[in-house]
Amino acid sequence: FQELWKKLEHDILTLITDPTAKKTAEQMLLGPEAFHGQIYKLCTSHCTNVPTFEDLGAVPKEEYRDRHIQPHILYYCMKNVFETHVRDTVLPSVRSYDEELLHQYNNRWNKYSRGITVVDHFSSYINRDLVQKQSNSRDIYTIKGLGLICWKEQLYLKIKKQMLPATLQQITRDRDGEIVNHGLLKGILNSLVQLGLGLVEKKETQFYEEQFESAFIEETERYYSAEVAHILQENSLPRYMIRMEKRLEEEQRRVTTCLHKTTEELLMKTLVRVMIEDKQETLLSECTQWFDNDMVDEQKRLYCLLSRSENGLEPLRKIVEDRIDTDGKREIEKIKNDAQREPNLFVETLLQVHQKYETMVETIFLKDQQFVNALEKGCRRFINRNALSPNAGARSAELLAKYCHSILKPSSKASKNLSEHDLDQRISKVLIIFKLLEDKDVFQKFYSSNFSRRLIQHQYSPDMETHMISKLKEVCGYEYTYRLQRMFTDMDVSADLNKLFQQYLSEQPNLDVGPDFSAVVLTSGSWPLNPPKANFILPREVDRRQQLFEEFYKKEHNGRKLAWLHQHSTGILKTCYSLPQRRVYELQVTTYQMGILLLFNTTVSDSVTGRHIQESIQLPEKDLAFQLQTLTKNKILIASEP
Structure with a gap:
């Protein structure tokens, strides 16, 4: 051996x-x-x-x-x-x-x-x-x-x-x-x-930790505590952040070049505590100034530093949320008088504020979910409680619904010259605000009312209306848009019904049918419309056609009853004012206005008294006054004292 x-x-x-x-x-x-x-x-x-x-x-x-x-x-x-x-x-x-x-x-x-x-x-x-x-x-x-x-x-x-x-x-x-x-x-x-x-x-790194790491971390805390105090005393806060960013990068490289990889977590926690957490109040002290002056680099550095701390972003998130709310309310305060009359101005102001801070969340906060939530909460606050809606979001919901009406009605000023692509983009922006409304039922009420007007007046684009309804359905579900979809369906059914009615009339050639006539049959309960309180007397020229339609409808749908909503009906009249030139004018009028104007065909003189009009068409005095005011304002009729 x-x-x-x-x-x-x-x-x-x-x-x-x-x-x-x-x-x-x-x-x-x-x-x-x-x-x-x-x-x-x-x-x-x-x-x-x-x-x-x-x-x-x-x-x-x-x-x-x-x-x-x-x-x-x-x-x-x-x-x-x-x-x-x-x-x-x-x-x-x-x-x-x-x-x-x-x-x-x-x-x-x-x-x-x-x-x-x-x-x-x-x-x-x-x-x-x-x-x-x-x-x-x-x-x-x-x-x-x-x-x-x-x-x-x-x-x-x-x-x-x-x-x-x-x-x-x-x-x-x-x-x-x-x-x-x-x-x-x-x-x-x-x-x-x-x-x-x-x-x-024993774990493999225990000896390394006992003989080196513990002392190294203590020395690191001592070294950087002294440096942090010195830099803050001698330099501005932006320069401090630049220096700390550099130091953190250096220490991470030092882990790779000198230390064992297991030291990185404890080292970074120590550095974050000394450089960031212990100085959090100081770091946040100037952020409002940076926001006010669009100091993007400083904002980015602040976010990057605070994001290293476990809960470091929460105070900054709260500052951003409050700022969005304050900024939004300030902008609405500026336009509150005009916005009452101009829903477009109101909605565009909301969107401008949202876009401003959405850009901030994307570019500065890198779409961090905490700041995405801050954007949502801040916008929700000022959209629902502002100078126009101090206690609830009812007024905001109403104005948003009116804005939708203005862009979806083809003949409106707001939708003029809008391409389909532009309109689609505006609908998408509407949905941004709509999602943040607290009182969506108020929006539904006004939107349904305006939607019914567009449909009855045939002032709508089927594709865009369908698109809008589908977007609302995505946010609120089937029940929220059920009536809207039913209203839309009624228009298609009515179009087919009028074709059948025309066929019915053609099969009776000796029948005196009167002027052209079409009816929109609405499902009771789906439309936000009520029958008129007054028993309006139709002009005899139209009354005959209405009776024929009722006879036809009863044959097609036995047991159903029609209630006519004359206050929502319209017609076209042709008239001549200048006899020598025989110039013909077409007037698009309401059914009530039609009843008033057609009385002039049955009178010998060029004037008709208000009493005679009321007795002839049985329109309540208040409604009659409104219709006469509209006709005189547009110079269709001339008002004179008796």
Whole structure:
């Protein structure tokens, strides 16, 4: 045993002293006396002159059978070689200080760690036969683990009081902008990680954390607390943010070039606390000024810094939400008098504020969901409670519905010259405001009323109306748009019904049918329309056609009853005012106005009294006054005193 071991011992010392000596390594690892072959012989051959555990200074915890004793003896022989080499050869060679100490340590470590890795690789028999079978023992390691334990106990723990300050000093110099050897620091700190590998019941980085990381974090907090105080005292807040951004980037790079990756989380938490969380109030103190002056770069830096903190964005989110609300209310206050009469101005103002802050959320806050929510909440606040709707959103809902009417009615000023694409875009913008309305039932009430007017007056685009209804349905569901869809369906049904009516009339050629006539049959309960309170008397020219339609409808739909809504009906009259030129005018009038004007065909004089008109058409005095005022205002009739 002693003869074989003496050769193996020489080879082990050679490897852990200078593993890069190619010729020596080839001689040991190849040929009939190969390294692994020597280990195998020492473990399996029946050798004489085998040392005892007492000879090796080892005290076994149990009795080993003869066939197992030689691997154990060899294990402790190798341990003695590692310990002796590190204690007697390596330790005396690393007695310097500061950076020189680090270089000496790192050079020796690189050779030693490579050497024990090679030894471990060719000690598979011991690792397999001894270590695995004794896996419950805390004192038995792989050969590499054994080598690491020897290095730690015989070297590092004896010089750690010099190693730690020297290592931290290099990192401080690096932070101060001096040139340092990052590879050296990486090698030293990696050695601490390896010294903890494979230790029973301990996580792999525990030794690294105990010997370096804890002190490093304390030093980091001390260093940056001083720097933060100095920079804030000597510089503006924007310059402070620029400096902290740079410092955070530097420290993240330092993790890659020097530290172990597990340090990054704790390091970043410490930096964020010192640079950002502890100075949050200061960081937020000027953000309103940055918003007022459109200082985009400062806003972006503030967001990026605060986003590093777990709850750092919440105060900024609240500031943004309140700002949106305040800004929106201020803009509505400016236009409140005109907006009462101009729904377009009101809605466009809402959209301008929303667009302004939507752009901010996209460009500065990178569509962060917290600020998307702030945009929604802030806009919801000023849309529903403002100078026009101080307590609820009813007025806002009404004006939005009127705006929809103006853009969907083809003959309106607001929709003039709008392409289909433009109209589609406006509908999409309407939906932005609609989603934020609290009182959507008020919107539905006014929208339905205006929608019914567009349909009855045939002032609508089927495609755009369908598109609008589908958008409302996406937001509020089927029940919300059921009546709107039913109203739309009634128009299609009425068109088919009028075709059948014309066919019915054509089948009775001798029938006096009167002027052209079409009816829109509306489903009771679906339309926001009520029968008139007065019993209006139709002009006889129209009355005959209405009676024919009722007869036709009863034949088509037995049991159904029609209630005529004359206050919503219209007609076209042709008239001549200038007899010499015989110029013909077409007047589009309401049915009530038609009843008034047709009375002039039955009177001898050019004038008719108000009393005669009221007695003839049975229109209530208030309604009659309104219709006469409209006719005189448009110079169709001339009012004179009796």
